[in-house]
Amino acid sequence: MTPHTLQFMPSAGFRARSKAVVDNPFLRQSFRGAMDFLMSKRAAQFPDTEELESLRTLGESIRQYNLAKLPTLLEQLEANLTRNGIQLHWAETPDEANAIILSICQKHSAKLMVKGKSMVSEEIELNHAAEAAGIGALESDMGEYIVQLAGEKPSHIIMPAIHKTKEEIARLFHEKVPGVDYTDNVDALIQIGRNVLREKFREADIGLSGVNFAVAETGTLCLVENEGNGRMCTTAPPVHIAVTGIEKIVEKLEHIPPLLSLLTRSATGQNISTYFNMISSPRKAGEKDGPNEVHLVLLDNGRSQAYADEQLRKTLQCIRCGACMNHCPVYTRIGGHAYGTTYPGPIGKIISPHMLGLEATSSMATASSLCGACGEVCPVKIPIPELLMRLREEAFTAPHANPAMRGQGAGYSRLMTGIWRGWAAVYRSPGLYRMVSWLGSRFGWLMPSNQGAWTTVRVPLRPAPKRLRDMLRERG
Amino acid sequence: MSARDRILAKLKAANAAPAALPDVAGWYATHRVQEDAVAKTKRFRQCIELAHAETYAVSRGGWLQKLWEVLSAKQIGNLLVAPGTAHGARAQAELPALGIACPAYDQPIENWKEAMFRDTPAAFTSARAAIAETGTLILWPDANEPRLMSLVPPVHIVLLDTAHIYNTFYEAMRQEGWASGLPTNALLISGPSKTADIQQTLAYGAHGPKELVVLLIGDEQ
Numbered sequence: 001m002t003p004h005t006l007q008f009m010p011s012a013g014f015r016a017r018s019k020a021v022v023d024n025p026f027l028r029q030s031f032r033g034a035m036d037f038l039m040s041k042r043a044a045q046f047p048d049t050e051e052l053e054s055l056r057t058l059g060e061s062i063r064q065y066n067l068a069k070l071p072t073l074l075e076q077l078e079a080n081l082t083r084n085g086i087q088l089h090w091a092e093t094p095d096e097a098n099a100i101i102l103s104i105c106q107k108h109s110a111k112l113m114v115k116g117k118s119m120v121s122e123e124i125e126l127n128h129a130a131e132a133a134g135i136g137a138l139e140s141d142m143g144e145y146i147v148q149l150a151g152e153k154p155s156h157i158i159m160p161a162i163h164k165t166k167e168e169i170a171r172l173f174h175e176k177v178p179g180v181d182y183t184d185n186v187d188a189l190i191q192i193g194r195n196v197l198r199e200k201f202r203e204a205d206i207g208l209s210g211v212n213f214a215v216a217e218t219g220t221l222c223l224v225e226n227e228g229n230g231r232m233c234t235t236a237p238p239v240h241i242a243v244t245g246i247e248k249i250v251e252k253l254e255h256i257p258p259l260l261s262l263l264t265r266s267a268t269g270q271n272i273s274t275y276f277n278m279i280s281s282p283r284k285a286g287e288k289d290g291p292n293e294v295h296l297v298l299l300d301n302g303r304s305q306a307y308a309d310e311q312l313r314k315t316l317q318c319i320r321c322g323a324c325m326n327h328c329p330v331y332t333r334i335g336g337h338a339y340g341t342t343y344p345g346p347i348g349k350i351i352s353p354h355m356l357g358l359e360a361t362s363s364m365a366t367a368s369s370l371c372g373a374c375g376e377v378c379p380v381k382i383p384i385p386e387l388l389m390r391l392r393e394e395a396f397t398a399p400h401a402n403p404a405m406r407g408q409g410a411g412y413s414r415l416m417t418g419i420w421r422g423w424a425a426v427y428r429s430p431g432l433y434r435m436v437s438w439l440g441s442r443f444g445w446l447m448p449s450n451q452g453a454w455t456t457v458r459v460p461l462r463p464a465p466k467r468l469r470d471m472l473r474e475r476g
Numbered sequence: 477m478s479a480r481d482r483i484l485a486k487l488k489a490a491n492a493a494p495a496a497l498p499d500v501a502g503w504y505a506t507h508r509v510q511e512d513a514v515a516k517t518k519r520f521r522q523c524i525e526l527a528h529a530e531t532y533a534v535s536r537g538g539w540l541q542k543l544w545e546v547l548s549a550k551q552i553g554n555l556l557v558a559p560g561t562a563h564g565a566r567a568q569a570e571l572p573a574l575g576i577a578c579p580a581y582d583q584p585i586e587n588w589k590e591a592m593f594r595d596t597p598a599a600f601t602s603a604r605a606a607i608a609e610t611g612t613l614i615l616w617p618d619a620n621e622p623r624l625m626s627l628v629p630p631v632h633i634v635l636l637d638t639a640h641i642y643n644t645f646y647e648a649m650r651q652e653g654w655a656s657g658l659p660t661n662a663l664l665i666s667g668p669s670k671t672a673d674i675q676q677t678l679a680y681g682a683h684g685p686k687e688l689v690v691l692l693i694g695d696e697q
Contacts (some may be wrong), residue, residue: 088628090480143673228684276664
């Protein structure tokens with residue numbers, strides 16, 4: 001099996017990776033086309049502005065209500081899952097989550113795990129851990145299967161292989177899947193994947209999935225998907241392990257329909273996904289299929305840090321639709337891999353710092369035009385631009401005691417702070433401003449022609465030889 | 477202290493202020509119309525056909541004839557049935573005489589997994605209900621009609637009584653009282669399996685059924 005070649009990467013490489021994509025016209029065209037497609041599909045699903053706004057308000061209130069009760073709901077979920085026969089496990093870190101999953105695999109002497117789509121399993125790098133333990137971990141979502149064959153990570157949380165053309169996938173299948181001739185016919189390519197993966201669903205010892213919503217009052221795990229691979233993973237193998245973040249809980253079953261409607265329409269512009277799978281127990285006596293064991297692993301991994309702060313808590317409202325990425329001018333130009341994190345785009349910028357610390361992610365918050373598109377399309381109204389401003393403050397102000405975030409002040413620089421303080425002082429004092437602007441107009445020619453990143457694509461900045469006030473005075 | 481206790485302690489320490497209970501019922505009451513049976517059936521058919529399913533209106537007594545016609549047109553001579561259900565038993569009693577073999581899903585999957593994956597071209601199940609708004613079938617698999625019937629065979633044929641079509645998902649779960657008891661696995665199905673993961677090109681039959689056929693029993697038809 002091809003190992004993943006990408007790991008979480010520190011922000012130091014962010015600029016270089018972004019530049020590599022921006023310099024590649026083919027990739028830029030590919031992302032532009034894909035995002036335009038997804039944006040128009042979403043727009044077509046929400047023709048009624050009033051309905052969209054009222055549904056977003058309802059979605060926001062559902063997420064905020066459930067987050068406000070999160071500790072209680074986790075305990076209620078635990079009680080009801082246990083009553084239903086589903087085994088619950090808690091993990092604070094990715095290593096703990098991997099250890100739990102692998103111990104279940106080892107208990108069953110598992111050799112092959114088939115995986116449905118799960119961004120949390122990407123977050124904990126489960127595939128690496130499984131393969132190190134001698135257990136094959138095979139992605140079965142078609143897009144995830146493609147990126148796994150290519151030795152990559154997903155570049156989008158909903159469309160993992162959105163960066164690849166059918167020709168690239170055709171070459172990949174021809175090279176990596178035994179006995180497959182080159183074809184770039186999409187139906188034929190899907191059939192190749194289907195045939196390979198069907199054998200694996202039948203053989204697998206363990207099926208792993210994510211969870212879109214966990215319902216506390218009924219002890220139910222809900223999964224949204226189109227392909228049926230999620231159902232295969234949760235039904236065909238004898239053991240099903242689900243893994244999810246602690247925030248994906250709703251108290252009541254009736255909270256699901258509005259969130260499901262917002263999710264599928266925002267993500268792929270579908271009225272509803274092909275399958276909505278609601279799992280409430282392992283196989284019961286007399287039933288002829290379904291796993292004999294169902295496990296749920298609840299992962300923290302920095303979410304409790306976001307939860308502790310009232311403003312940052314809004315990050316956890318996310319239902320992982322990916323609409324913010326599709327509408328983000330930065331994501332559209334650099335693609336998902338440039339971020340170097342499991343979650344790219346606007347949601348990645350606000351959730352990754354809690355998972356990886358600001359030391360590794362401080363530059364992500366600055367990679368935003370703050371145009372507000374992400375906040376406008378978010379189906380549950382996460383104020384992403386406002387959170388990006390907060391993260392900039394956390395990353396770039398001087399370190400202090402009792403910070404709200406791990407790595408607070410990681411991007412702090414005395415020089416930069418001094419420059420901004422000087423800038424503020426000039427603009428606060430009319431006398432100082434007059435003096436500086438006079439000096440600028442007289443000595444602007446001294447400005448260097450190389451001004452770093454600015455002059456790589458623009459002409460050098462030089463103050464005008466005459467100030468506006470001088471020109472107005474001359475006019476009388 | 478366990479990971480559980482540490483996580484819960486951190487969350488409880490946040491002392492999050494309570495938030496108002498969302499008015500889901502109010503939203504549906506003001507944003508979704510209640511349609512009559514004919515309109516609901518029409519909307520359901522439009523939506524599920526847009527999702528690439530085939531639908532056929534059948535009479536309460538005549539569905540078996542249409543089932544046979546569908547199978548014959550698709551040149552399927554082998555249909556997996558659930559003999560513990562009334563419709564499965566009728567299919568098993570009458571279709572073999574018309575040239576369609578009807579093996580029964582009557583033993584645990586472990587005993588015949590390979591045959592299920594390799595030699596089962598089609599399966600026949602019922603739907604408990606449906607949702608007009610999204611063209612969605614509600615399946616409620618149980619000991620008699622197991623989960624894999626609607627997933628593994630390349631063709632899935634479903635019998636739906638149009639008297640059980642709801643306007644919305646919300647209406648279905650509220651009127652049927654799902655919150656007080658869900659089965660092992662409840663399913664919403666809105667078309668055959670599909671994916672657009674390769675260059676945003678829609679393709680059917682990704683992992684589950686390539687074809688979904690719905691036989692709609694309704695007196696009004």
